Amino acid sequence: KAGVTQTPRYLIKTRGQQVTLSCSPISGHRSVSWYQQTPGQGLQFLFEYFSETQRNKGNFPGRFSGRQFSNSRSEMNVSTLELGDSALYLCASSPDSYYEQYFGPGTRLTVT
Amino acid sequence: AQSVAQPEDQVNVAEGNPLTVKCTYSVSGNPYLFWYVQYPNRGLQFLLKYITGDNLVKGSYGFEAEFNKSQTSFHLKKPSALVSDSALYFCAVRVPGASGNTGKLIFGQGTTLQVKP
Numbered sequence: 215k216a217g218v219t220q221t222p223r224y225l226i227k228t229r230g231q232q233v234t235l236s237c238s239p240i241s242g243h244r245s246v247s248w249y250q251q252t253p254g255q256g257l258q259f260l261f262e263y264f265s266e267t268q269r270n271k272g273n274f275p276g277r278f279s280g281r282q283f284s285n286s287r288s289e290m291n292v293s294t295l296e297l298g299d300s301a302l303y304l305c306a307s308s309p310d311s312y313y314e315q316y317f318g319p320g321t322r323l324t325v326t
Numbered sequence: 327a328q329s330v331a332q333p334e335d336q337v338n339v340a341e342g343n344p345l346t347v348k349c350t351y352s353v354s355g356n357p358y359l360f361w362y363v364q365y366p367n368r369g370l371q372f373l374l375k376y377i378t379g380d381n382l383v384k385g386s387y388g389f390e391a392e393f394n395k396s397q398t399s400f401h402l403k404k405p406s407a408l409v410s411d412s413a414l415y416f417c418a419v420r421v422p423g424a425s426g427n428t429g430k431l432i433f434g435q436g437t438t439l440q441v442k443p
Contacts, residue, residue: 249431272430317369318369319369
């Protein structure tokens, strides 16, 4: 099976802009989770979607949002970008919550 | 509060020697524990998990981990380290939601493993 794919791999945006990141899970996986990775804060959970419903949310401001489509593909959106949003954004999929998560390569977002 | 601690920022070991990367956790209820490895500019790769059963769990690439409930620890081990094992290692615990279903993982800060020839 193909692994988790994320597009784009690299992105440079200006402060105040918005950005949309995409994630395609492993075929058959219905749970998709998003994480932010930074040197200072490490890996932090953003949200999880299962069957198009947000099932859990981390402690991030409302500027961070996401959605999941009927084919389990997911997108996350960050509006009004701030310099501190520069990070590696990782998407992970699993068949359901009780299984291990498989991570994509990430999208490296740089906000200038 | 749910948390995971990796007390060592870096572990240095000579190739061929055994290695241990430490992890302790704090979570209510029965823990679901995981180890992941991250190579530079890559996503996380799953190594192994503990859900229930034997306290010694075997995983990918010759790694294993020992679950110790009384010490709330889940240390990663390998009998003989390889230079190619050099990477960033993360311990994680799944946080149960109100309904029991949640994909939320809490990660430790990570431990850099350096294996020298």
